Amino acid sequence: MKSLNKLLAAGAMGLLSMSAFAGSETPEGKVQATYPPISSDAYEKFGGKYGMDRWVESLFKYIMLDNRINYIFAAHGKIDRQIKLNQQLVAVMLGAPGVEYQGASMSAAHEEMGITLTQFNAVVEDAYLACEDLRTPYHTCNQLIAALAPFKRSIVTR
Amino acid sequence: MNGNIRGFGIKAATVLAFGASIAAVSSPAQAGIYDAGKVLATSGVNITDGAAGGGITPWAVIAGYETNQGINGSIHYTYANLPNYSLNSLGAAIGFYDRLELSYAYDLLPTGSTFNTVGLLTNTLTGGGPNDTGIDPFNTAIRMDIFGAKLRVIGESIYDSDNLLPQVAVGGFYKINHNKELMNTLLANKAKDFEAYVAITKIFFPLDLLVNVTVRYTAANQTGLTGFGGPNKNKREFRPEVSFAYLLAKNVAIGAEYAAHGKNTDGRGVKVGTLDTSVVGTITNALNNIGVSGPVGNIVNNVNDTLTQRESDWFDVFFAYFPSKNLSFVAAYANLGNITLTPKQTGAYFSVQASF
Numbered sequence: 306m307k308s309l310n311k312l313l314a315a316g317a318m319g320l321l322s323m324s325a326f327a328g329s330e331t332p333e334g335k336v337q338a339t340y341p342p343i344s345s346d347a348y349e350k351f352g353g354k355y356g357m358d359r360w361v362e363s364l365f366k367y368i369m370l371d372n373r374i375n376y377i378f379a380a381h382g383k384i385d386r387q388i389k390l391n392q393q394l395v396a397v398m399l400g401a402p403g404v405e406y407q408g409a410s411m412s413a414a415h416e417e418m419g420i421t422l423t424q425f426n427a428v429v430e431d432a433y434l435a436c437e438d439l440r441t442p443y444h445t446c447n448q449l450i451a452a453l454a455p456f457k458r459s460i461v462t463r
Numbered sequence: 464m465n466g467n468i469r470g471f472g473i474k475a476a477t478v479l480a481f482g483a484s485i486a487a488v489s490s491p492a493q494a495g496i497y498d499a500g501k502v503l504a505t506s507g508v509n510i511t512d513g514a515a516g517g518g519i520t521p522w523a524v525i526a527g528y529e530t531n532q533g534i535n536g537s538i539h540y541t542y543a544n545l546p547n548y549s550l551n552s553l554g555a556a557i558g559f560y561d562r563l564e565l566s567y568a569y570d571l572l573p574t575g576s577t578f579n580t581v582g583l584l585t586n587t588l589t590g591g592g593p594n595d596t597g598i599d600p601f602n603t604a605i606r607m608d609i610f611g612a613k614l615r616v617i618g619e620s621i622y623d624s625d626n627l628l629p630q631v632a633v634g635g636f637y638k639i640n641h642n643k644e645l646m647n648t649l650l651a652n653k654a655k656d657f658e659a660y661v662a663i664t665k666i667f668f669p670l671d672l673l674v675n676v677t678v679r680y681t682a683a684n685q686t687g688l689t690g691f692g693g694p695n696k697n698k699r700e701f702r703p704e705v706s707f708a709y710l711l712a713k714n715v716a717i718g719a720e721y722a723a724h725g726k727n728t729d730g731r732g733v734k735v736g737t738l739d740t741s742v743v744g745t746i747t748n749a750l751n752n753i754g755v756s757g758p759v760g761n762i763v764n765n766v767n768d769t770l771t772q773r774e775s776d777w778f779d780v781f782f783a784y785f786p787s788k789n790l791s792f793v794a795a796y797a798n799l800g801n802i803t804l805t806p807k808q809t810g811a812y813f814s815v816q817a818s819f
Contacts, residue, residue: 421532423498426500429502451668452624
């Protein structure tokens with residue numbers, strides 16, 4: 306029932322601001338606003354900084370083992386730096402205090418790469434595998450998926 | 464019945480051949496137009512009308528696991544076991560670039576005890592000779608072909624979590640019910656007709672929830688299995704359908720669906736020869752009005768109830784399991800209410816689906 310109320314409240318808010326948000330650039334520098342909002346304790350549930358950092362490492366483990374997409378990341382190089390930037394990014398998106406994302410905007414970082422939705426979805430599937438790896442519940446994992454989902458518009462260009 | 468079963472076999476062969484042709488497309492692996500890039504379970508399942516959706520309601524998702532990068536498809540077989548009927552649906556759907564969906568389903572509804580009784584009765588009345596009710600004494604089976612098309616118009620059901628814009632699709636079905644005489648007996652206006660629908664789908668990840676609302680423009684009685692329209696008209700109307708799917712895990716969903724149905728033949732009888740059994744209702748009312756009760760009144764009332772058609776909205780609760788992108792299973796409890804002359808049609812629903 307609480308969830309339903311949240312949904313209805315989000316519905317009312319969303320309708321008011323829908324035109325403002327639709328298709329707009331996703332901000333990398335602050336908590337992602339979603340409808341309904343992601344649970345406020347998501348970062349904590351992911352195990353705080355330590356857990357979140359391990360999650361990104363696990364994500365990259367699965368990505369680099371995923372023949373659908375690993376060559377893209379390999380060609381880009383500097384995997385350690387990619388991991389570090391992604392650790393900053395997911396922490397910021399889930400509202401971790403005192404973390405700053407130091408990378409380029411999602412669109413600037415991906416515009417030349419011609420990423421397809423099929424490739425983007427492969428990363429999403431690897432993200433769920435990383436959650437399972439860290440024994441992170443599906444519901445908690447979905448909070449992160451919701452927070453990262455709007456980046457699809459910046460990353461997928463084909 | 465043998466003919467029906469043979470027909471079903473031919474349809475099965477067609478559907479499998481169709482599946483094989485999708486598989487053939489897939490053999491050049493990563494290159495070419497084959498694609499299976501959707502996230503697991505986000506293709507939905509194939510409904511008994513053949514389109515991608517829940518169990519009975521078409522959703523705004525496009526069939527198959529393709530994204531905008533290619534083509535994919537799926538085949539399904541669904542069996543629902545009801546007290547007086549069993550519903551079999553066999554079909555295939557192809558998704559093109561996550562934009563256009565073409566589907567086909569063959570629905571077979573063997574009828575049970577009630578139709579056997581009516582068939583025996585008419586058989587007796589006609590002295591065992593031919594009758595034009597379309598009901599045989601035993602094993603009357605209703606057969607329907609369903610051709611479907613769906614176009615995803617706007618929106619992104621999955622990734623637009625920062626706004627409330629849903630994914631919207633428009634679609635339609637052309638349904639050909641092959642039991643024309645029986646449809647006449649059931650007082651339906653038509654045996655073939657089209658339906659159109661608008662479906663909107665949105666996933667709310669923070670709640671692990673998928674919501675779908677569909678409005679169908681249709682004159683169907685029991686999805687068309689008992690024809691379209693009523694005794695004197697074939698007026699289409701807008702009927703709402705709602706689905707909720709709660710995602711328990713990345714490969715498991717549970718949920719519920721509701722689909723409003725029409726009242727085209729509600730309260731009407733069936734037509735046997737030149738007799739419309741609605742007349743029985745008129746007689747019953749007249750007898751009740753002049754105060755005839757007791758055993759005679761009861762018998763007349765019972766006959767009236769037995770021969771009166773009713774239609775109910777459909778409802779189901781389901782459990783869907785997606786062990787891989789190539790295979791999914793649905794188990795459901797379906798409450799289809801009154802179907803023509805028979806009340807309380809509730810039962811188990813099973814569906815298996817393969818994707819390529």
